[in-house]
């Protein structure tokens with residue numbers, strides 16, 4: 005090969021690389037410049053609240069957070085301050101341990117928000133989050149079924165964490181778990197490593213935009229959840245699983261808890277309200293970094309009872325009317341699902357559907373505006389309302 009030919013080849017390679025770099029930089033610029041988060045429509049929201057009976061107090065927060073009490077980068081006080089800056093009402097710590105006593109002791113009203121704590125138990129079946137329990141006198145069992153029963157015995161409930169991550173859940177007999185994680189921030193970043201690396205510059209400048217791009221449709225998780233919920237009341241959780249980058253992760257997934265009375269002024273009272281509502285399934289999840297989900301409502305109206313999310317229609321309740329309210333000023337599409345299958349759809353601010361059941365009814369809302377969020381990824385996932393087969 006002649007010298008001039010080698011020079012030519014180098015030139016071609018250089019040009020190719022420069023071309024790729026330009027495409028990459030252009031793509032980065034597009035991602036950063038064109039990211040937009042859709043905000044809450046205040047007038048529409050208050051209209052919904054006025055029409056609401058009974059009225060709910062919506063409390064917004066983040067679940068599944070690690071601090072320096074286990075393998076997180078920041079202290080509990082720093083995490084509370086970051087949560088307050090992100091506009092949250094509460095942050096739920098789940099430091100590793102069975103339980104993690106220091107983490108539990110750090111609970112309180114800090115930086116003006118509720119810093120709550122449960123723990124994440126490393127069990128024989130995988131990671132099990134435990135919330136809302138009274139402090140145990142001896143450590144929880146490492147055996148998942150036993151641990152779930154121990155937590156329940158202390159007034160708490162358990163959530164199967166990241167069931168399909170590297171540390172996956174090995175399914176066994178049902179032990180009355182209260183929930184399953186549908187999204188997990190930590191798993192998302194690790195599972196899509198190539199995308200994460202490519203998105204590194206966006207992660208630094210617009211972390212919310214980069215995180216949104218990483219989300220894939222949670223089909224395995226929702227499919228499993230639908231099968232579980234058909235047999236036992238099981239609730240869905242969007243989990244931050246934050247160990248670092250708290251600021252970005254605190255904008256990604258939010259839990260919206262619906263309280264039937266204003267938040268108590270004393271810490272213990274307010275803590276009890278949040279955990280009781282989560283245990284009852286009276287909350288919905290949202291990919292909050294894409295758009296503000298505040299104001300979403302899903303309930304069923306039977307003859308003279310009102311059934312909130314998480315509830316089961318009493319036997320002989322008769323036909324019910326499902327009502328979904330999505331008072332958002334941007335394009336979205338609402339799906340009502342029965343046992344995981346679509347039965348009604350709407351692009352408007354209200355969806356009404358009448359049925360006599362039986363089934364497990366839940367709602368998914370998809371964003372239809374331009375967004376880094378994959379259009380197949382649900383923006384809002386409600387918890388179910390259960391209608392039982394009438395007993396003979």
Ligand SMILES: [Zn+2]
Nearest residue numbers: 124131165166
């Ligand atoms: Zn874990």
Ligand SMILES: [Zn+2]
Nearest residue numbers: 068070124245
């Ligand atoms: Zn974790």
